């Protein structure tokens with residue numbers, strides 16, 4: 001008898017990036033494809049010391065089942081940090097610790113999405129969100145990104161013309177584009193959402209990785225009072241392997257999220273939560289983040305300079321002030337998918353942009369990651385890619 005899978009599995013595909021990463025496992029390929037932090041910056045020794053201390057001080061508790069909400073001192077640390085760094089009021093009770101911020105997307109889907117519900121996402125949008133919300137058979141509507149955030153006229157039109165359940169946005173150094181919402185766009189989004197039953201979900205794993213320019217308050221709590229959900233993560237400021245993220249939410253929504261999380265995994269690893277808490281208590285997280293900013297800032301600088309030197313003038317590139325990605329737009333006639341095959345022959349990889357567009361556009365775009373390659377490889381890789389693009393342009 002044939003195996004009968006659930007309907008939802010028919011529309012969700014394996015992550016395209018995970019597939020590409022297999023190709024780039026070959027060490028001779030310079031890969032700008034992954035979205036990985038630089039492992040040289042993981043605070044291995046400090047985390048090791050924290051882990052030993054947790055075992056010595058609270059071994060049995062750290063290995064026991066625990067509450068779904070998460071380790072209270074860690075939630076307090078996160079709440080205090082919002083006040084100190086972002087100037088927004090969040091209480092420890094409003095923080096739900098999750099298994100990576102990716103789990104928040106799954107929980108949001110479980111709590112909010114019925115089959116066919118409209119979800120507004122950015123164009124291009126974060127693949128992990130597309131995959132996660134697709135599991136709930138949602139229908140995507142998209143809003144284009146300009147250099148300083150979403151096209152507000154388009155957002156207004158999409159909101160006016162459809163009943164939507166949520167608007168999911170990555171407001172700082174977006175994955176994949178590297179773009180950031182300006183204060184004006186943040187205010188504009190908040191104004192447009194006012195009085196509508198559309199949940200704003202603000203995903204912010206990269207906000208602390210700013211190399212230049214000004215910090216902006218999150219839309220949630222900064223511009224939109226009370227409403228909205230804000231997501232955060234330790235993946236990019238400490239280490240992704242711990243799978244520690246969180247969601248800021250309150251009231252009935254928080255209660256529903258807790259039920260959904262209980263049904264999913266009971267709670268996030270007790271040990272991981274305690275180790276990260278010990279780490280942030282015994283060390284200065286700001287000093288560590290400053291190292292990441294310096295390093296990624298240099299890597300980004302080398303990538304931007306190399307692009308200016310080696311890419312043809314027709315290639316348009318975003319100039320992110322932080323995060324891990326640059327976004328390239330080529331002339332309409334060029335297929336980044338086809339360019340990818342050529343690039344692999346030249347031993348350099350990137351992620352073609354089309355999967356980030358649920359409407360099937362974006363053929364001429366691609367994403368470059370600068371956090372996971374050193375400066376020498378960045379320059380060499382961009383040089384190879386630049387000559388590949390030039391050849392491609394001449395042929396097409």
Ligand SMILES: Cc1ncc(COP(=O)(O)O)c(C=O)c1O
Nearest residue numbers: 100101102126170175233235245
């Ligand atoms: C925009 C965005 N949201 C969420 C995630 C998931 O991160 P985490 O490791 O916290 O699950 C990522 C990871 O790359 C991301 O880019």
